[in-house]
Amino acid sequence: MSQLDELYREVILDHYRNPRKRGSLKGPHVHAEGNNPSCGDEFALDVAVEDGLIIDAAMQGQGCSISQASGSMMMDAIVGKSIDEARDLTHKFKVMMTIVDGDSPVDPERPGAVLGDLEALQGVRRFPVRIKCADLAWTTLSEALDRATDGDR
Amino acid sequence: MSDLRSLRADFPILSREVNGHKLVYLDSAATTQKPVSVLDAMDRYYRNSNANVHRGAHTLSNEATEMYEGARVKVASFIGAQAAQTVFTRGTTTAINHIAYGWGLDHLGEGDRILVTIAEHHANLVPWQIIARHTGAELVYLELTDDYTVDTSDLEAVLDERVKVVAFSGMSNVTGALGPIDVLGKAARSVGALIVLDAAQLVPHSPVDVTEVDVDFMAFSAHKMLGPTGIGALWGKAERLEEMEPTEGGGEMINMVERQTSTWAPVPHKFEAGTPPIAEAVGFAAAVDYLTAVGMENIALHEQELTTYALERLSEIPDLKVYGPKDVTHRGGTVSFELADIHPHDIATILDQDGIAVRAGHHCARPLMKYLDVPATARASFYLYNVPEEVDLLVDSLMNARRIFGIA
Structure with missing residues (x-):
């Protein structure tokens, strides 16, 4: 597979074209927004938290396939998880993207074992300038979760 | 072809x-790529003539000063201008900020209007937004035709004595559309407004002569015309440059400094506080030579x-x-x-x-x-x-x- 085909895997293009949980939440939720001013990617999300559990989430925004697919996959991955689990997942994702140091959560022998679909985004690592695209949703999530635990609704 | x-x-x-x-x-x-002649000129300057300009009587300083002021003459004549009305700046952005702060702060007030187009680069919008906030003026926009050129058909509707500045680009950095210099220039003159031409995308690509276009100020950058980054030029009509205040104070830009007050050096040095980008000016001149030769x-x-x-x-x-x-x-x-x-x-x-x-x-x-x-x-x-x-x-x-x- 060429580096480009590796980057634009089918699952990524599917999430780009059919983003999961696009829209806004009606009930109580926290909201956070992020953007990459240099390239114009915009991402926003609503997260509904009850008793430390993420019971629902919705995303808004616009941007490249990587930023939108990363956000869409993140939506799939976080709903039903506790805030701590979502933070742990965020950390693992950032380790995978080599945004933060740590042992790679991706076992090369068993792809898909830890991060599921998200591992399809590994191809982004070969394109350093695009890592910030993949990261945008997760940075925005961190902000939302901080807000949720600050009781700032 | x-x-x-x-x-x-x-x-x-x-x-x-x-x-x-x-x-x-x-x-x-x-940004554009650089020919060997530009790289060599800058290299030669640093290897043989590097010194600060306009100070000291030693040989290197004299050489550096001659090269820097010689560059000003070349860049000026490239646009049909006089060196005395050609200010070296950090680039187009800095040049427009000079105009907005140095001219706008003193000449704009509550209810005044700055007419721009929706196609402007942030460099020709944000400085005006800042000055508008300081002075109570507001930005008014011209929009585009179906062919992405500036729509001047409803110019009459927005044009009155409240318009004090008309600022627009000679060529859009997005659509490539050429700016309606004549139409907007005439319109601005009819209400006595200042005309500011953002020529960052125009001067590198076509012949421009300031004696043939009726504008008060024109700004452009060296790095978009084969020259180095970190330098550009602001050309202005003599009387406009005279009435414009310096936006930066420091060495080089003064005539006399007392304890409480100072007087300014004549234009263009009034606007060039601190040690200027000397090697960059030399590179700018080499770029202009190259373009002229082609x-x-x-x-x-x-x-x-x-x-x-x-x-x-x-x-x-x-x-x-x-x-x-x-x-x-x-x-x-x-x-x-x-x-x-x-x-x-x-x-x-x-x-x-x-x-x-x-x-x-x-x-x-x-x-x-x-x-x-x-x-x-x-x-x-x-x-x-x-x-x-x-x-x-x-x-x-x-x-x-x-x-x-x-x-x-």
Whole structure:
């Protein structure tokens, strides 16, 4: 597979074209927004938290396939998880993207074992300038979760 | 097609490889590549003549001063101007900030209007927004026609004595559309407004003579015309430069300094506080020499032919939309486009794998992106060193982008 085909895997293009949980939440939720001013990617999300559990989430925004697919996959991955689990997942994702140091959560022998679909985004690592695209949703999530635990609704 | 391809040998970077392919540099609207003569001139300055200017009586200082002031004469004459009215700045952005702060703060007030176009670069918007906030003035926008040129048909509706500044670009860095210099100039004169021309994309690509265009101020950058980064020029009518206050104080820009007050050096040094970018000025002059030797008419013709070819070839790609004038006499060689549902960043990444450099993003023109209702565009921009084969490579790579995104 060429580096480009590796980057634009089918699952990524599917999430780009059919983003999961696009829209806004009606009930109580926290909201956070992020953007990459240099390239114009915009991402926003609503997260509904009850008793430390993420019971629902919705995303808004616009941007490249990587930023939108990363956000869409993140939506799939976080709903039903506790805030701590979502933070742990965020950390693992950032380790995978080599945004933060740590042992790679991706076992090369068993792809898909830890991060599921998200591992399809590994191809982004070969394109350093695009890592910030993949990261945008997760940075925005961190902000939302901080807000949720600050009781700032 | 006019053939400037022998010039390519003067640009060392054009022979390098990117991702296993020969570099195809289509991002000259962002910054241009530099010929050997510019690199050598700057190198020679540092090796042989480096010293501070306008101070000390030693030989090197005299040489450096002569080179710096000689550069001013060359850059000025390139636009038909006098050196005394040509200020070296950090670039176009700094030049427009000089005007906005140095002229705008004193001459604008509550209810005054600054007329701009929706196609402006942030460099010709944000300084005015800041000054508007300080003075109570407001920005008023002209929009675009269906062909992406500035729509001057309802100019009468916005034009009255409240308009104190008319600021617009000579060529859009997004659509490539040429600015209506004559129409807006006449309109501005009819209400006594100041005319500011952002010529960052105009001066590098076509002959410009300030004695033939009626503007008060004109700004441009060296790095967009084969010169180094960190230097540009602000040209102004003598009386306008006189009435403009300096926005930076320091060495070099003063006449006499007392404990409480100072008086200013004459124009242009009044606006050049601190040690100036001397090597950059030398490089700027070498760039102007290079462009003059090729001939600005030849460059303009070459770009027009290349743009004609590019628009023709791009029209063969299904689902590709160009955001810019179709008529090449209304535009320069900057071509913004979108391709199906492939985001511009993705296009840029895919092209980069083929060694092709284009820009993707909002091009420092977010209000225009909002107006066009696009999140971003991809942009290919041409200069004297580009050749038709590079357009062909661009088209091939865009077809590959369609394949990767599964578009039949």
